Amino acid sequence: MEWYLPLAWGLIIGGAVAMYVVLDGFDLGIGILFPFTKTEHERDQMMNTVAPFWDGNETWLVLGGGGLWVAFPKAYAVIMPALYLPVIVMLLALIFRGVSFEFRWVAKPNKGVWNVAFAGGSIVAAFCQGLILGGLLQGIDVRPTPTNGLQFAGGPLDWLTPFSLVCGVGVVLGYALLGATWLNMKTDGEVARRSRAQAPGLLVAMLGAMALVSLWTPLAIDRIWDRWFSLPNILYLWPAPVLTALVAFGVWRGLEAGREILPFLGSIALFLLGFVGLAISTWPYLVPPTITFWDAAAAPASQIFLGAGTIVLFPIIIGYTVFVYWLFRGKVREGEGYH
Amino acid sequence: MDFDPTFLARLQFAFTVSFHIVFPAFSIGTSAYIATLLLLWSKTGAERYHRLARFWTKIFAVSFAMGVVSGIVLSYQFGTNWSRFSEVVGNVIGPLIGYEVLTAFFLEATFLGIMLFGWTRVPPWLHVTSACVVAVGTAISGFWILSANSWMHTPAGFEMKDGIAYPTDWVRIIFNPSFPYRFAHMMIAAYLTTAVVVLAVGCRYLLQKRFGEDARTMVRMAVGMIAIVAPLQLFVGDAHGLNTLEHQPAKIAAMEAHWDGSKPVALSLFGWPNAEAERTDFELAIPNLSSLILTHHWDGRIKGLKDFPANERPPLITTYFGFRLMVAIGMLFIATGLVGAWLWRRGTLWEATWFQWPASCMWPLGFVAILSGWITTETGRQPWVVHGVLRTADAVSPVTAGAVWTSLALFVLVYCVVFSMGVYYVNRLINRGPDATVTAPPRHGQPNRPLSGAGEAVGEVVHDGAMEPAR
Numbered sequence: 111m112e113w114y115l116p117l118a119w120g121l122i123i124g125g126a127v128a129m130y131v132v133l134d135g136f137d138l139g140i141g142i143l144f145p146f147t148k149t150e151h152e153r154d155q156m157m158n159t160v161a162p163f164w165d166g167n168e169t170w171l172v173l174g175g176g177g178l179w180v181a182f183p184k185a186y187a188v189i190m191p192a193l194y195l196p197v198i199v200m201l202l203a204l205i206f207r208g209v210s211f212e213f214r215w216v217a218k219p220n221k222g223v224w225n226v227a228f229a230g231g232s233i234v235a236a237f238c239q240g241l242i243l244g245g246l247l248q249g250i251d252v253r254p255t256p257t258n259g260l261q262f263a264g265g266p267l268d269w270l271t272p273f274s275l276v277c278g279v280g281v282v283l284g285y286a287l288l289g290a291t292w293l294n295m296k297t298d299g300e301v302a303r304r305s306r307a308q309a310p311g312l313l314v315a316m317l318g319a320m321a322l323v324s325l326w327t328p329l330a331i332d333r334i335w336d337r338w339f340s341l342p343n344i345l346y347l348w349p350a351p352v353l354t355a356l357v358a359f360g361v362w363r364g365l366e367a368g369r370e371i372l373p374f375l376g377s378i379a380l381f382l383l384g385f386v387g388l389a390i391s392t393w394p395y396l397v398p399p400t401i402t403f404w405d406a407a408a409a410p411a412s413q414i415f416l417g418a419g420t421i422v423l424f425p426i427i428i429g430y431t432v433f434v435y436w437l438f439r440g441k442v443r444e445g446e447g448y449h
Numbered sequence: 450m451d452f453d454p455t456f457l458a459r460l461q462f463a464f465t466v467s468f469h470i471v472f473p474a475f476s477i478g479t480s481a482y483i484a485t486l487l488l489l490w491s492k493t494g495a496e497r498y499h500r501l502a503r504f505w506t507k508i509f510a511v512s513f514a515m516g517v518v519s520g521i522v523l524s525y526q527f528g529t530n531w532s533r534f535s536e537v538v539g540n541v542i543g544p545l546i547g548y549e550v551l552t553a554f555f556l557e558a559t560f561l562g563i564m565l566f567g568w569t570r571v572p573p574w575l576h577v578t579s580a581c582v583v584a585v586g587t588a589i590s591g592f593w594i595l596s597a598n599s600w601m602h603t604p605a606g607f608e609m610k611d612g613i614a615y616p617t618d619w620v621r622i623i624f625n626p627s628f629p630y631r632f633a634h635m636m637i638a639a640y641l642t643t644a645v646v647v648l649a650v651g652c653r654y655l656l657q658k659r660f661g662e663d664a665r666t667m668v669r670m671a672v673g674m675i676a677i678v679a680p681l682q683l684f685v686g687d688a689h690g691l692n693t694l695e696h697q698p699a700k701i702a703a704m705e706a707h708w709d710g711s712k713p714v715a716l717s718l719f720g721w722p723n724a725e726a727e728r729t730d731f732e733l734a735i736p737n738l739s740s741l742i743l744t745h746h747w748d749g750r751i752k753g754l755k756d757f758p759a760n761e762r763p764p765l766i767t768t769y770f771g772f773r774l775m776v777a778i779g780m781l782f783i784a785t786g787l788v789g790a791w792l793w794r795r796g797t798l799w800e801a802t803w804f805q806w807p808a809s810c811m812w813p814l815g816f817v818a819i820l821s822g823w824i825t826t827e828t829g830r831q832p833w834v835v836h837g838v839l840r841t842a843d844a845v846s847p848v849t850a851g852a853v854w855t856s857l858a859l860f861v862l863v864y865c866v867v868f869s870m871g872v873y874y875v876n877r878l879i880n881r882g883p884d885a886t887v888t889a890p891p892r893h894g895q896p897n898r899p900l901s902g903a904g905e906a907v908g909e910v911v912h913d914g915a916m917e918p919a920r
Contacts, residue, residue: 169558176524180539180546191532191848194856198525266848266849411540412544415616416544419547420547
């Protein structure tokens with residue numbers, strides 16, 4: 111039990127983060143693509159495709175952060191201080207992004223400032239999420255606490271490295287790809303046409319960033335090199351990059367063939383494969399290179415108490431989330447809302 | 450200036466949480482009001498209820514968005530600024546927050562989509578149900594967050610091992626001694642505050658002679674609510690105070706500026722608590738009255754501040770004045786409710802501009818009372834962050850003062866810009882008023898897509914504004 115619980119919670123948190131990245135990924139992506147749009151009508155149309163969902167999407171971020179605290183308080187207590195500035199700036203950017211959904215309508219006709227807030231907030235939030243990812247992957251300095259735990263021992267700018275900047279750019283590009291393929295699926299007319307034109311370039315750029323991270327981490331960190339390239343691991347793990355290449359090819363062909371759903375699902379699959387790849391690289395560490403899932407776990411009683419509720423509530427949450435997406439299904443045309 | 454990181458972290462948390470609490474408090478109340486209006490509409494079919502529901506939903510949408518974004522900040526601040534707190538009590542408080550997310554946040558956020566954008570897209574019953582689900586969701590959220598907060602005041606159901614809290618009894622943790630009182634007190638505060646806002650908006654329209662029918666509906670509903678709930682709050686608040694006396698006597702001593710435990714407690718009307726000289730300067734007080742309130746005996750004794758070592762006394766200025774401000778506003782609300790009900794009964798409420806004018810200015814007072822109440826209880830818990838378990842100074846993250854300075858400056862800047870814009874927009878929505886150009890859909894109809902049947906009128910308005918929430 112004591113061995114399986116942290117594992118189960120690792121999967122739950124991992125699932126929540128993956129849900130967040132995919133769901134908020136495409137609506138942040140729409141914000142990232144905002145500056146490349148010409149008319150207010152098109153911006154309305156783009157925003158309308160996510161307006162009923164964005165709040166639910168962002169709740170996964172609260173579950174990711176809150177869940178990390180509940181299940182792995184010792185990791186939460188190290189990661190948050192270590193990545194203090196990118197986390198805070200991300201939260202502030204999300205404020206601008208989130209209120210823009212409402213403010214943009216009530217500010218009519220002076221929407222301009224909230225267009226900038228929406229685009230800027232989305233770009234900065236995505237970039238900070240990349241910095242957080244990079245800062246975590248490259249490892250965090252720790253020292254012992256009075257209560258036999260570990261706490262952050264580094265400086266306020268430890269996260270700032272060329273590597274984390276690359277991760278930041280990669281996440282911005284990846285979210286933009288998700289946003290473009292979402293718009294390709296959910297809109298028609300000029301917005302869909304432009305998104306379809308933007309997507310291949312974004313796909314290539316995101317793959318470039320993924321490749322860079324995938325080469326950089328094993329070369330810089332021996333542990334990750336051994337994980338991927340030692341025998342027999344390489345025999346099990348080679349399908350991961352191959353599958354990624356195949357999915358990327360599928361997205362490319364789907365875009366060329368004018369398919370609507372396939373490129374979006376393929377982009378999600380790319381994100382999930384990237385996520386699995388990172389999990390393989392860092393396993394069993396939650397805070398590389400010192401704290402494992404088991405080291406960081408909360409008391410079993412706490413993990414069981416919330417775990418029981420999670421097992422019951424997760425399917426319900428997924429159920430009504432799907433229901434709302436189904437209610438607001440179909441394309442959003444220019445000048446048309448859901449009313 | 451050289452501030453210690455603990456002080457800066459406290460300042461930052463106080464700032465962000467104070468900004469935040471205004472919006473959920475208003476969301477709890479507004480969502481319940483909208484659900485009530487829509488239920489009344491489905492029962493009576495009266496157009497004005499639907500019109501008012503649409504109007505308040507626009508305001509709710511703006512306020513809810515501000516609550517969501519400022520709330521996400523808090524769920525991360527436990528880690529960024531209070532990592533030692535997160536580690537020491539995470540086993541106990543963490544799951545409560547986790548349950549808040551799972552049982553409330555997802556529910557609210559998801560059904561909010563239907564509530565804001567489903568006016569004509571879903572059948573009326575589903576829309577009304579969604580509004581009710583959102584209202585219930587906000588209340589469930591209040592349940593968990595107040596449980597977690599109450600545990601910090603009156604921790605129970607846990608044991609300490611190697612300096613870390615471990616849960617032993619979840620029922621005692623969730624329903625810890627101060628939770629029922631704090632929960633009731635805060636929820637009533639949220640509903641009361643919203644009722645005062647509704648009253649103020651209704652009175653503003655009455656004075657401007659606009660939206661007559663809608664204004665009278667709002668004023669009647671608000672006056673009725675305030676007349677019942679404001680006096681109720683007095684009793685709940687009193688019970689909460691007695692509970693605090695039992696579990697956190699130092700807080701009560703600070704709120705009353707009661708120094709000498711060997712003497713009966715006077716009801717201090719005004720004064721300036723002087724912590725260094727251990728007395729209250731310039732005090733105006735009614736002898737023995739607080740003894741009567743707190744102990745139900747004219748000569749009752751409670752612990753005074755001098756019974757606690759100086760390093761275990763809460764700060765006095767915030768607790769003493771915060772409490773007084775809250776009570777004063779509460780009394781004003783009771784008077785407002787009673788006077789309003791009396792005018793209504795006499796049938797002169799619509800002419801009584803002497804009542805309408807002050808009532809129209811009252812909208813911020815509920816929020817002021819909520820903030821001053823929270824400042825009283827939170828600073829009254831000091832020097833503890835978890836009463837008797839963890840001192841605030843031991844709870845802070847190993848983050849440099851420079852980093853906290855930077856983030857604090859950013860928070861102040863961003864919050865002041867964003868939230869003052871939010872208040873400005875809400876005010877603009879109120880000035881624009883309920884929209885009578887749209888009619889309600891048939892109550893028992895099929896889903897109304899735009900341009901189908903009675904939805905047509907709605908559809909038209911929507912087309913010029915694309916998807917403005919709550920048209």
